[in-house]
Amino acid sequence: MEITLNHYLAVAATLFVIGLMGVMMRRNLIIIYMSLEMMLQAANLTLVAFSRFNGHLDGQVFVFFVITVAAAEVAVGLALIVALFRLRQTTQVDNLTTLKF
């Protein structure tokens, strides 16, 4: 069978939802963060697919930007997580709830 745009979109959407689920369900900050990245990649996939089928490159350019920004974000994020780990000797998010109500 011939692969259409919708297939790509479907895969991307699935990735997105998986990432979302990960963010909501996993307890380990690192993994949550990975899931976030996965969601971003899903978006990237969508972009690429669209620009491929629309036939111009803006989307792909955008993807590079996204990847770059994501990298920066990861750097900051991991730094934070490390700092947190120093303080609590764990990266679990359970009872990370001193601020509430």
Add this chain to the structure above:
Amino acid sequence: MDQYIAWFLLLAPLAASVTILLRLYSPNGAIFASVGSASLCFLIALGIAWGGIVAPTPWMWISLPGSNESPGLEIEIGMIFDALSKGMLLIVTGVGLLVHIFSIGYMAQDPGRARFFGGLSIFMFSMTGIVVSTNLIEMFFFWEGVGLSSYLLIGFWFTKESAAAAANKAFVCNRLADFGFMIGILTYWILMGTVSVKPIDLSNSYHQNAVSLPRVVSILTPEEIAAHTGTAISVRHIGGVNLTSPLLLTIMVLGLFGGCVGKSAMFPFHVWLPDAMEGPTPVSALIHAATMVAAGVYMLCRVYPLLLLSTFGLEFIACIGCFTAIFAALIAVQQNDIKRILAYSTLSQLGYMVMAVGCGGPDAAMFHLTTHAFFKALLFLAAGSVIHALHEEQDIWKMGGLDKKIPLTYWTFLLGMLALIGCPPFSGFFSKDYILADAHAFHPAFYWVGVATAFLTAFYMTRLVVVAFLGSARSKAAEHPHESPLVMTIPLIILAVLSVGSGLWGFWSSDSGMKNFYHNWAINLFSDTDPIPNNGHFITVPEINTGIELGIPFAAVFFGALLSYYLYLDRTTDPLHIRLLARKFYVDELYQRRLVRGQQLLAGLLNWIDAWILDGLILRGGAYISVGFGEVFRLFQTGSLQTYAFIFTLGGVLLIYFTLFAH
């Protein structure tokens, strides 16, 4: 210049009262100021009576333009000196002056006497104001003023709960009645576009509205009236409510009468007057016997042409007056407090006067008002002298045997009593019989009730005299009383002379004399306008019939007195026990239980609703609900990262679902 003199009629007592109120004088200085102002009033009144002093130029008190839907409002403060006001003015200032003098002796020991005389001055100010008022609002102004002074003086001994209560009762009763009075005034204004009571305006108003109606106690529709008189009658509006003129006129008359009902303590509102006896006796004499309570009658006579416009109104007035007369007389039979007996007799005499007005005899009413002012003031002052002599003893069963010990007081009291019961040739005889004759001409029923009242009057007054003065002393105090000083007895003597003479004066001549004086005033009410209005009986002119005029009433009085004399001579206790009368027909109890308590219950209920439903449930409820929501909302803020992520996602999903897929 001389046109300003008249103002001092009002200014002198006002100045006196204000300065006394500001405590500018020592007590005796206050007495001097007050008595001085009273005598000045009397002099001015004399000047006015002899025409030396003319009415001053009025000043405009309120003047507002009208519009297409309401007449303009023109209220001026001025003075009107006609026969009516001249006569009344003399009575008020004359009796007032005498009472002032009497009080000098009577209140000599009281620490608060300055306050007392201040109150008297306020009263003189307001009462003279009522007499000379040129319009109803001005009259209302002073009307409330006398109410105020009476309130202050009844509550003079304010540490006595009963006195304070009586004062409140008097004021509230009057307020309730003035409620009607104000409505009457408003209706008069709507109908005639003026509130003036100058005779000329009144007769104009009369001629605008007079339609010869048959004397039936009913309201006719415009059609019926047109059928009856052949003249179409104008339909008037108040506040956009269409009302046929007769109904409006009746409302007006009843409203105005309402004022009289309060001041003159007619039947449903009579309850305050006996309680008013809590005040010092001179006050009872001046305010609650001679003048203020008569103000209602005076007002009726003043607006008499308006009363004529509603036959139903007139008959209603006559009925109320007649009923009050007999009703009060009955109660008086079983009272034991000397002042209360006199108070109830005042009520029944006022009933006579009001009945007279209702029967179309304002002249008779004024005549009786005058004589009554003299002898009732006399009676009260004499009673005061008795009480003074017995050290505040008021129960007639604790008196007795006073005729020898305080002869002057006894004799003056006796004269007054004879005048009151209408024993010829004392003044009361003439005035009362004049009223009875009018009543007879109007409708026999009123006449017979009047006669019965005369009988009762003779009965209870004789009872009073016999029990209180004759026989032997029945209490320590009564054994050696002391005669009052001259300053108190001289007014008694003067009043006694007046009570005796005022009726006889000019009895034989047809133009001089008090009776004719008032009669001329009455028949001249319309003389300035032609033609003299409808079918003659706007003033009842009784036909002379000796049987009715003299015989029957005299017989009634004679037998009443005789009966009571033999019944009560040398008694130590009351042989009659009529609980219903002793308890005043339970009217007070009725009011207390039904009206006052009912209103209070309603107030309590509303208060509860306001506190718990409106304020509590709705307002604070609303506030608490908002706060509660706040508490609920913050629960979503669990602090757990993933709850937040979930809320975030859920929000997004819901938005997308409802916008894209929900339809």
Add this chain to the structure above:
Amino acid sequence: MNSFSPLIALLLIPLGAILFIIAKAPARMTALVASGLNLAISLLLLLDYPAAQGSYAWEMNFPWVNLQGLPPIRLHFGVDGISLPLVFLTAIVTAAAIAISPGNIRRSSEYYCYLLLMSLGAMGAFISLDIFFFYIFHEFALIPTFLLIGIWGAQNRQFASFQVTIYLMAGSLILLAGLVALIMTLPPEARTFDMIALQSYLNDHPIAVATQNLIFPLLLVGFGILVGLFPFHSWAPPGYASAPPAAAMLHAGILKKFAIYGMIRIAIPMVHDGFEAWLPVLLALLVGNFLYAGLITLAQKELPTMIGFSSIMHMGYLFLGVACWNTIGVSGAVVLMVAHGLSAALLFGLSGEITQRAGENRFAEMGGLAERAPTLAVLFSFASMAAMGVPGLANFAGEVMVFFGSYAAILPVLGPGYAIIAIYGTVLTAIFQLRAIKSIFYGLMPARYEPRAAVAATAGSEGTPAAPGMTDTSALAEHAPYVLLILASLVIGFMPFLLLHIVEPSVSLLPHLK
């Protein structure tokens, strides 16, 4: 026109006084002097006002703000026969309120600043001819009132201060919505905050009736809340009961009148069709004021709450006079505004005095005060008589005019019935006022008259020993402020024409008069 007018002084003087007080000037003295100056000025204005044509006098009109999206806001002051009496009222009540405030009150400088701010707000509202300033000047007073009740208030000041402030804020926000709606429904070029311009424009191009029926209720509810129109009155009794006397005097005496003034100036003339449509509702509500509030007043067992409710009830007369919208009724309402301002100020001030002296505010526990404090008795009786509309005091003149006006006006549903209800209101007033006099001053003094210091302390000033308070500590001189108010009331009561010849011409200039 573009010259400065003496009116501005009425604002600058209190402002200056506040600055002085902040700069550590003796608070009470400064405030007294400032209010005295204002009183003098307003009196001069009253005498100097060219009454004949009833137009605006001492106008000053400067462009002020011209913000994109907002209609131009102008600094436009001026008074006519309707606002001038209120200016005078503000001045005299402020002077009295400051004069009766104890000198040794704690944090006195703040206290007097807030008082001055309140009166500044009222004054500004009455002299502004620009709706923007009319509104925000009134709002000036909101926070000072909150602080006055909160800091110097009596028993449950906590609750009262919050309720009053939030309720009034709600009212003024609804009012704001109404005013915005009124102005913003006009085409952009016609929009203006200037009352006169707006009025003249609306005379030529009235708003569509449907829109008016939408706008008027906003204005009615807004003003109604501010004045305590039934059923929006719940803030008043507790608020006044726990406010310090001076604050209650200022609020009940002056600030409330702002709403009635707004009805006369804005709501009824500018949204007249809406007014006509909603008249039955308005009338029903004011009947509620008369009967509901009147009867509730009967049931009160404490002096301050009784006076609070009675002041609500008396708003009925004002609303009735305005609702007639004929010359007689409206003039009556204006006169009555002044009269009620004076009497309410008297009553609140005196009740504060009594409560503090007796250390007690429950009728059942009081009595016989007249023996020990005759002057107080006389003053309170005067105040009550004024409230009862006894002739000779100002209220009578105003009430009579309202009666006549409403009896003649063609009002829906009950017709003359409203006048009759109003007259019955005077009976009710007589009942509860006399009962108050009786239970406070008459009879014998309760044996155990040991004033509870707690109540005494909260009654405004600290440390005044309540026990000697029972006696009449003060000569007439010390009661000068009350005497001042009473005299003003007497003068108007005996010679209402003095006020009327100022009021009537301006009133008869109002549009749509019946």
Add this chain to the structure above:
Amino acid sequence: MIPASDIAYFAPELILTIWAMGLLLAEAFFSLEPRTITSGALAGILACFLVTALFDATPTLFWSDMCKWDGAAKFFHLFFLAVAALVIWMGDEVQEPVSHGRGEFVVLPLFTTVGLMLLAATNDFMLLFISLELATISFYILVAYQRRNLTALEAGVKYLILGGLSSAFLVMGIAYLFGITGSTRFDAIFNWLHGHHALQTGVSFGMLLVLTGVGFKIATVPFHSWAPDVYEGAPNSITAFLSVGSKAGGLIILMRLVLGIFDTESAAAVWIPVLSVGAIASLLLGNLSAIPQRNLKRMLGYSSIGHTGFILVAVIGASVSLAASPYPTDAATGQIAVTVYLVSYLLATFTAFIVLAVLERRLPGLEIHHLAGLSQRSPLLAAAFALSLVSLAGIPPLSGFIAKALVVLVAWNRGLYTLLFFTIFAAVAALYYYLGPIKAMYWSEPLDETPIRLNRATSGVLTALIVLLIVTGFWAQSISALVNGSNLSPNATPAAPVALIQH
């Protein structure tokens, strides 16, 4: 006037970036006093401010149409610069100095500001994303700057994760918009939407995802959850920065999107209901759940959610494609209202947070009851805090009133009666918690009597802010000056409001 060349319009961002880099290097090589860095940064901001002020606001596209310069851009440039100045000054002068790397703590806000400024001028989704992330990422660092402190870290992590989530949604949305319209240019998308009247599901899907991302920035319900926690955990200056700067950044984007791109009949039919729901929800939740709060920063966090609601009402009112709007010029008033609201919000919020920052060092904590008797201890602080709260509550004569009045005005004019009702209700409910601290400060008994002394700079700035609060309220002309440099003379004929954002 600077000639309208690409590079010229890009000057503010360039200046600031270079300046920030320079400061970092300088600090690295010859270790400067933090104080000097601060004054350096402030100087840079001042320079940038002056330059920006020189531009006129005529709409122009530049940088190969990726950026757009117009009234909105100019206003927000100046706005963000002012915010940055206050933040940096607070960070060094007022609050507890950070334990380490004070240089970065001063310089990082400059980068955030550059991001926000770019955001204000963006005309392309790519630039939008990048500038947004530039701002956000530096925020991640700033929020969690006290990395020894657990609450700060927790706040940082929460902000990080949720921020990442939102940017994922954003990118996904952008992807769909790009995919269907075939461009990332705002104007191109706008023209495309005008071309196709029937809105495709994909477009509205993308639009909604983008709105989700933006909703996170402006903390509107239901994307608000982070706000209270982060506000409470972050340092005061940064909290103020978040609640004013980041919110304003989100708002300018929101306006650029809904008023610039999506303001067509068909699109408006989608986003107006969505935003209305968001507005009402924010009004209710923000103001109601602020009532029971005891911690002042947290309370202000909730209240800022509420304020988002108020602003959203104005944004909706600014849409030209609203049904009931007899007078089209009123649409522009909506945008004015947003800007005015932001200005007054800026003044009030910073006053409040400066006071809090001062108190944090003096008081045992920032609960309401810790304020007891503040009016005795330091009248200035008490007055400043009270006035800022009163202004936030929207009581005259403070600038908050003008803002609220404008919102009410817009709501009525544009026939948003439901929103009007909730606006008024929320304003009243808000009073409930704004009055609480005032009560505590003015008539609760003080815990300890010791007066609080302020250094001259702080009291000077506070006084200036108070004056501004009052002046902007009483003499709103000054706001109009701040908003759109329109001439200060009130004599000028009332100009019909000019839309800051046009297509």
